[in-house]
Amino acid sequence: MNFYIQAANILDKLFAHKGTIKSLTLADNVKEKKKMYALICETLKYKNVINTILDNSQIFDVEKKVFPRNVAILLVHDLLFSPNGIKSLSNGPYKQTILRHEIRLRGELARLKIKMKVKNNKDLINSEIRESIVIPRYIRVNTLKTSIKKVIEHFQAKGFTHEEPTDDLKSIRPKTIREDKHLPNLLILPPNMDLHEDALYLSDDIILQDKASCIPAFICSPPLNSHVIDACAAPGNKTSHLSAIMQNTGKIWAIDLDKHRLNLLKNLIQKAGCKNVEAIYGSFLDIDPMDQKYSSVGYILLDPSCSGSGIINRLDHLIDTSKTQEQSDLSHKFKEQRLENLSEFQEKMILHAFKFRSVQKIVYSTCSIYAEENEHVIKRALDQTDLFVLANKDDILPSWTRRGISSEINDDKGIAEKFIRTSPNEDYTNGFFVACFVRKAVQPINTKTDGGLKSKKRKRKKDVTIIKIKDDDEWKVNISNDNSLLSKRSAINNGEKKKKNASQFN
Structure with a gap:
């Protein structure tokens, strides 16, 4: 039950805006991170439904002992919407409380489905969540270790079809891979692909990174x-x-x-x-x-x-x-x-x-x-x-x-x-x-004189462009040929030269 207590604490923090799902479920103090992340995500999908069932069942009115609501929400989720249920959990007062009301809870679920005219539990989930945007799986090829050609060949060997780049990413067919149209060394795979056990991911030949x-x-x-x-x-x-x-x-x-x-x-x-x-x-x-x-x-x-x-x-x-x-x-x-x-x-x-x-x-x-x-x-x-x-x-x-x-x-x-x-x-x-x-590009001042500065030797005679830049309290002079900036060198090493050159430019 300690797992559910920790999960309830995470829900408390989420509802108090003290973190995000990922930051809280993947924290160092969470031992079973993948399991915790899945439980929190799935429970939140059914949160409104579970709250309605709990209110209609009047469990909190019947039970005299203090029963943390978020613990009840988590346990009811697993009882009604998880294939594993909660009977295999270690015994504890919270589990026993939920099991005492199992028939009533399942009855309220059935009544709610009739009222909402749905047959499947998933249809109870808010349409905003069911129809939420699902973005593709983007992978960036780590060119320090491999090439995009080799990565594509790796996935083709696993049965993927290499398709042409497209702007339409709404419906990506399963087991397809394509290059991105805008960025080099970026590949697009179908959404929700778990690549954490893929050999290229484990060797850091690919980086899971959003476009x-x-x-x-x-x-x-x-x-x-x-x-x-x-x-x-x-x-x-x-x-x-x-x-x-x-x-x-x-x-x-x-x-x-x-x-x-x-x-x-x-x-x-x-x-x-x-x-x-x-x-x-x-x-x-x-x-x-x-x-x-x-x-x-x-x-x-x-x-x-x-x-x-x-x-x-x-x-x-x-x-x-x-x-x-x-x-x-x-x-x-x-x-x-x-x-x-x-x-x-x-x-x-x-x-x-x-x-x-x-x-x-x-x-x-x-x-x-x-x-x-x-x-x-x-x-x-x-x-x-x-x-x-x-x-x-x-x-x-x-x-x-x-x-x-x-x-x-x-x-x-x-x-x-x-x-x-x-x-x-x-x-x-x-x-x-x-x-x-x-x-900002500086505006050149074309002149026949180099302002007392030596310029580099040229194969043929060209005008020297002297560019003045005011940087804090120091004048700097740049010399370039054909208006291309070659280097930035300070022409002033002391206060007297600063004033002299400043007046020379003004």
Whole structure:
């Protein structure tokens, strides 16, 4: 019975919004995680039905001893809707109580089915749950270990049919596999496929990762030998994706403030064969942008804490079904306050990323559907920088049609087009938001003089382009030929030269 007591405690926390189904059922203190997850999910499907049966049976009026309702809900679920029942359970007062009322409970179930005009128990489940969106099983090929060709051949050997890519993911036939239309090295299988015992999963040749979660690293796409920061890295799927894109070259600093999740990251990158990743325990906000260690960081991936409102889990949604108006009002206020706190944190993360002097691209993403965490955060960040702009649509998955919500940014369709949104209902993937900042291109000043600086030798005489950049209190000069920026070098080493050169440019 201890298993049911623990399950009841999980239900208590779920109804109090103190965690999600996955976080609570897969916690370290849960021994039988798979069994617990299944029990909680199945019980929530029938929660409203079970509550009706319990109320109509008047068990709590008859029984004088205190009987926790959530324990009763779990036991009644297994009694009426589980093929194994509860008779094989170890004896205890709660089990005996339910069994004493078994005939009455089964009678109420029969009456409810007659009233609702259904024959099967599954038809008692809320239609919203029965018809909920089921997204395909996405697998990302770990190119550090294998190739997409070999993975497809592996599944073909198991009887799968390789089909052509398509936009229609609503009805995927059983035992089929296809490549994704938008992202490389991403394969699509039918929904609800359990691959946890598959040889490729066990060897980390494939990563179980939702399509939307693969978009940020793909848009970031650091070149080989780049220096990269993954600012909120755990549990590590995006980090390992970056490592694969970079082909294990360069350097990735994977930072996370949650020690447990960071350990998951360390384990994942080790098994995935990522050799260019250094895991750092701490907050990205505490990283000094002026630290020489990060002086060459050119790319930052920001996937900060968010509401998670885009993640498909209809069972979590069920937890809110039986609220009073007062409870709904309190929940709404709590949601507004939480979104405000999250958006402030997300904005701080972006502004901190702006401070890294060599960074050229910053990719921001959330698994949230709320504009407060997405368009609103980006707009406030843009209002506070003169150094960064949003990347053009053509540079961030141009084939993707679903873009930002213009009404959330003063009806500016031009800016909205530079965002990416994914919709579970339309795209059959989790809800995501992605934006990409790039360092603003400086305007060149064409001149015949090199401003006293030496330029590189050229095969033929060309104009020298001197570009002035005001960075905090220091003037920097860049030299390029044919308007292509070759390097960033400081031309000023002391205060006198600063003033001299500044006046020379002004």
